[in-house]
Amino acid sequence: MRDEDSAEPKKPRQTRIQRKNRQAILEAALDAFAEAGFRGTTLDRIAEKAGLSKPNLLYYFASKEAVHGALLDGLLDLWLAPLRAMDADGEPVEEIVTYALKKLEMARVMPRESRLFAGEILHGAPHMMPEIEGPLRALVDEKAAVIADWMAQGRLAPTDPRHLIFSIWATTQHYADFDVQVRALLQPKRDEHFTQAAQFLETLYRRALTPA
Template sequence: MNSQKPVTRIQKRNRATIRDAALDVFSQHGFRGATLDQIAQAAGLSKPNLLYYFPSKEAIHVELLGHLMTDWLEPLRALNTQGDPIEEIVAYVMRKLDMAREMPRESRLFANEIVQGAPRIMDMITGDLRELVDEKAAVIRNWTQSGKIADVDPYHLIFSIWATTQHYADFDTQVRGILAPEGDDHFDDAREFLRHLFRAALTPANQHAAVSTNA
């Protein structure tokens, strides 16, 4: 018989408030630089009240990373093996850029964890993430071997997509310092640039030649 009391609406709300506050703090200061006092203050709760919901800073961090990894992997899972290869890959690039725009705190949380050696998610990286990347890399390799896309290394293609999209979240201060954009206008420019970049990189050489001949 389950003796656990059901979670109340207030408890759910407080846990969500703590996670959101912790996301702010961790994304700014990293795990090592963040403190429970900072998280409690950002959440508008006392430290003892925070500890009622989460026993430690690490417990909050691990829960955030768990939610993040689920969201982070979804666009790659959505890569359709039956779709047009170039369109599928470019759509993945666009979704990753959208995530950088819409979820910058989550991106920085992940980046900070990786920079520290991924002590809390290494099992996820060498487990679910590697398994998914291996699966999609095999799909991309089949596309290259059948001549549907250019002969690219599938793993480095995926890494380059991560690098060119997550950069806009992880290095947001640098990007804004250089471009001085109006709001988020630079993301629209980035979409056009990355769409052109990856289409050009993925188009087979014989199709490039055909376009040049017909021009």
């Protein structure tokens, strides 16, 4: 046991106002980074969106990088949760279709987070490369092996497992990352295009993956 005198001091608990201000900053930053990317976002813009002064913002976060890092922390875990949920003991086509539809739903309800992640990748993943080369790669390898095993058993039509996963990312996150283009082309009422997309993707993957 450590001597009490050598123990690290506990950080003081944040007050309700401090928690509220921190959350307001993160919400404002998520909007700003999703709209303008990391380079196009300033602390002044984040503070304005949060309804705080810049000095007040700097009380909570020392820099734009600190705000950006706080948003990215935990995002990968959230983003990969549906892939982790793919069950090796489940019915293969159902598991993959369910994964694709969950990813599409995330694009609908979390478009800002999707664009934040996309922006990080487009700029070379300077903040997230260790997570991408570590936990993400390990998870993709694990699930690709599950898919390959299903194919070897004849339970899925043969294809490249990793590119199958990439295709699901592309066909679902597109609706968040290119939302302006999608809406301009379809002019949907509310989010009806997500219902249409779900029907299309379910048909696409069922037909592509069901063994002949």
